[in-house]
Amino acid sequence: MITANRWITVCSLDAIAPNTGVNALVGDNQVAIFRIGETDEVYALDNFDPFSKSFVMSRGLIGDRKGVLKVASPIYKQNFNLQTGDCLDNDAVKLAVYPARVVDGQVQVQTVE
Structure with a gap:
């Protein structure tokens, strides 16, 4: 079986208020996407x-803990x-991380199919 990495557009950057997150369905996974400040810096983690x-x-x-960007449940x-x-x-606990980017004002998350 061949797998391909694919970028999925999930929303516009403007749909995510600065320093908040949104939930998106990427393939079969619920993904939490976070926007850092007024920038186009985004991160994507498992929403579970x-x-x-x-x-x-x-x-x-x-927020941040000792210089590490973090999200508190x-x-x-x-x-x-x-x-x-x-x-x-x-x-002992870790969330899945998904590559995320902003292209032409649109937030994209990478998935493997």
């Missing part, structure tokens, strides 16, 4: 919070590195 067992990460709070407040998906509060 492994601690609360809910699809809520897109509603998390963006809105339920139990565990923190995840936006670049790596690593849980900053529990080394």
Whole structure:
């Protein structure tokens, strides 16, 4: 079986308020997409919070911990590195990370099919 990386346009950058996230369905995966400040810097992680067992990460709070960009789960407040998906509060837990970019004002997430 041949797999191909494909960029999926999920929304316009303007649809994501600065320092917030949105949820998008990318293939069969719910993905949380975060916009950092007023820039076109975006990150995409799995939307499933492994601690609360809910699809809520897109509603998390963006911040930083010792210079590491992170999002805090809105339920139990565990923190995840936006670049790596690593849980900053529990080394055994990690979220899937998806490549994300902005092209011509549109947010795109890469998927493998």
